[in-house]
Amino acid sequence: xxxxxxxxxxxxxxxxxxxxxxxxxxLQELRARIEKCVEIGHFKxxxxxxxMQPHRIGIVQERAALFGEQHGINQEFxxxxxxxxxxxxxxxxxxxxxxxxGETV
Numbered sequence: 531x532x533x534x535x536x537x538x539x540x541x542x543x544x545x546x547x548x549x550x551x552x553x554x555x556x557l558q559e560l561r562a563r564i565e566k567c568v569e570i571g572h573f574k575x576x577x578x579x580x581x582m583q584p585h586r587i588g589i590v591q592e593r594a595a596l597f598g599e600q601h602g603i604n605q606e607f608x609x610x611x612x613x614x615x616x617x618x619x620x621x622x623x624x625x626x627x628x629x630x631x632g633e634t635v
Contacts, residue, residue: 568622572626590616
C-alpha cells in the first residue's frame with residue numbers, strides 16, 4: 531500500500547499571507563462596527579438619547595473580557611483594545627449627534 535505524501539509545509543510567506551487575510555477581515559469588521567455606530571448616532575440624535583451610555587460601555591468590555599477568558603486571550607488586553615475602539619466610536623457618534631441637519635458622516 532502506498533503512503534500518501536504529507537501535506538507540504540507552509541512557508542513563512544504562506545503564513546503571512548494567511549495573517550494578512552485575517553487582518554483584512556478584522557479591519558472590515560471594525561469598519562462595519564463603526565458604520566453601525568454611525569447608525570446608532572443617527573438614532574440617538576433623532577430620539578434625543580444621550581451619546582454617552584456608561585452602562586453599555588461596561589457591558590461591551592465585560593463581554594470582551596469573557597471572550598478572552600473562554601479563548602485564552604488576555605482579558606486586560608481586550609479591555610484596553612475595546613477602550614480604544616469605544617473611544618473612536620464615541621468620537622464618531624458625537625460627530626453624528628452634533629452634526630447639522632442634512633450633513634452626513
